[in-house]
Amino acid sequence: MRWEQLDQQPCSLARTLSVVGDRWTLLVLRESFMGIRRFDEFERRLGVTRHVLADRLKKLVEAGVLDKVAYQQRPLREDYRLTSKGRDLYPAVLALVNWGDRHMSDAQGAPIRHVHSRCGQQMHGVLVCSECGETLAPHDVALEEAPAFKGQLLPVHWQAKQAGEGS
């Protein structure tokens, strides 16, 4: 499989990575979630070359994750703002950040703390089931292929489970 074919794979993770799988891209998004919008600010904060930054921003606009918005007409000045599709990446970004907070921090601890303004507490994100609200653990989540992909995507031991459930 080549990276150029990633978005054609019947796998939501592969398709997601075809958009955000580049590391600079996720750092650009981190800045967006901090409220950074202007090219020069991204550049200064990330220490990335203008060429790489322009490329990543362009791809995020093409993917519908960022919007390029004119905030001044003469001279024309544009900035980059998260779309609702982009804002939907927040759980993934926060989950990655929280993992780093927990497992990659040095003696100084997590560099940035997250405070939930609704409850006022320092917190981290917890992933729960959209239906019952319970905390999700990998062994509590069963995988099922959509009808169009029956028998094609899951490892053999999952196939057996699916067949077993039907009998």
Place this chain on the structure above:
Amino acid sequence: MRWEQLDQQPCSLARTLSVVGDRWTLLVLRESFMGIRRFDEFERRLGVTRHVLADRLKKLVEAGVLDKVAYQQRPLREDYRLTSKGRDLYPAVLALVNWGDRHMSDAQGAPIRHVHSRCGQQMHGVLVCSECGETLAPHDVALEEAPAFKGQLLPVHWQAKQAGEGS
């Protein structure tokens, strides 16, 4: 900033990406969460070269995300199993998958469905506050620099907010 320096940045996302920021790496982890353990299975399912796969598995073992475990002595055969540090990546992986389900699916819909075995419902993950349990939205989460990093990490408008809160 160079990628080799990523894990030294005072940013939990950058540090996380120094471990999982490679796209093959996240696909390897997807397979791990599906229960894949053996080199040949990873290779067959991912369609990746043995060289690249060996490199990514080695790095994940070095990072403490996977454990290399002997499952047979003569001849020695080893497989790769998620550590608890690795299992802690589940929320991030599921959040990325769910974003792809929602925003990158074609007419056939999400290729794989997730069923929560505790409640029996088809579901997706929702990120909630560890303290109050409410669903998290980016605008409800305030950022604060840890004392060691005061004035160094957040954009100016966040600095102002922090100063304003103290006054």
